[in-house]
Amino acid sequence: MKKVLKGAEPELLEAYRNSNSANTWVQFKRVAARKEAVSAQLKHDQAGLCAYCEIKLLPKTHEGEADFRVEHFHPKSDTTIAHNWHLDWQNLLGCCHGGSQKNIVEEADRFGNGDHSCDVPKGNKDLGAIILNPLHLPAFPALFAAERSTGKLKVNVHNCQSATISAAKAAATISELRLDSARLNRFRKTLLDEINRQLTQLIQTGLSVEAARTKLARILLNKDTQQHWPAFFTSVRSYLGSEAEVHLHNIDYAG
Template sequence: MKKIGKSSEPVALTEFRDQNPDAQWKALRDTGPYLEIKQQIFQDQGHLCAFCETELPEERSNHQRVEHFHPKSDVSNPDHNWTLDWENMIGVCMGGSRQTEADKVNYQLPENLSCDAYKDHLISAGEIPEACEGYVLNPLRIINTPCLFKFDLRTCELRPDPEACARLQDIDNSYDSLETLVAETIRILNLNCSRLVDDRREVLKFFNQAAARARKANNRHYKAQLAERWFRHRWPSFFTTRRILLGISAEDWLIAINYQG
């Protein structure tokens, strides 16, 4: 998970809400500027899932969906419509729920669901509340630097970075520490399911091959070169994994481009 830098609210959404202040999601999808909103959300995110960082290009729009971080079903405040709240919308993947025949063999469900699909599974099971503020990190509110995660080179799993977690302030937290919040976010979104671990392992494999070629060529600048290759466009899949692997070279590149998420 990385910080999301969100653009200003689309004018079309503002106009729709002004005309239909009580509209719910079906009305927005059927008669409102849904496609424009969805396109802007994924453009803001560099076409990555807000949770697992799977790449979701425009041509795979059927694998993209809009998630409301706070439940859009909450109508407790008549003056606030969570459905039409731009700051409550993020773009996510289908969480492994759309499987090929090979996927069905290799990645059993529900243990290989992820992101909001797995979160919804836990909500349905009564393990977590529907309103997840304080239980799951909001990618709109986390810090852009430093990265909150560590990457286990042996297992290809994500872990909390305690030092980075200590830098995160002013965020909803229902646990006794921010490190626990990050760990629970990984668990609730199932970011270490086998399917995502295998995808991250492919990134590590590519990195190791590049490092081996660099050693053979006595190239000491390969990390900086990879940073330029990976981060010159917004954004490569599994951004956080790549960022951790490149270390200071990634941070230098991101500083140079004024990375804000």
């Protein structure tokens, strides 16, 4: 999980909430244009990645439905205080289906057959005091890392201490959202194996390990033509180490 920047609230959401302050998310999204405005802004803010696992948020195609849905970080069903969590822009995130849906794009890889993650295990639980909110993470340093040999996500305890963020809360984020599910581990391992192959090739051409990592960081850790970050951004970042951090500082990375 990485830092998520929050852009301006979509005008259609703000206008609807101002006129219908007690209405629900279900009522809001009945008009397709309203739902699309929120979805588009979330995808833009998150640079095309799931707010939790960092998989690419794929749009609907002739091959399947979109792997995307709107997540409420704080349960929208909570009525313990006089606050409408349904329509709170700061409470909305863009997520994948967490391996729970058939008939989506790339179903063969993405459908988990019970191996779920992200908002699926989270459900309607209020985990605000237990897990980290991606909106509140620092851009530097990275709080998570991935093991290349397994793809398993782990907490960078040193960086958590440096950022004065609870390492226990970071660990709970992984466990509660199942960000170390076998499905996600497989995705990350496959990606990191490929980056390792590219790194090895560059070293074989005569580059030092440091120079090869710098070259890959400049290639991989940039937004594409759609202004999307690469999938599993944090895993790529952690694998490329200090060279990735130098590059991200150089491009003024903020999330």
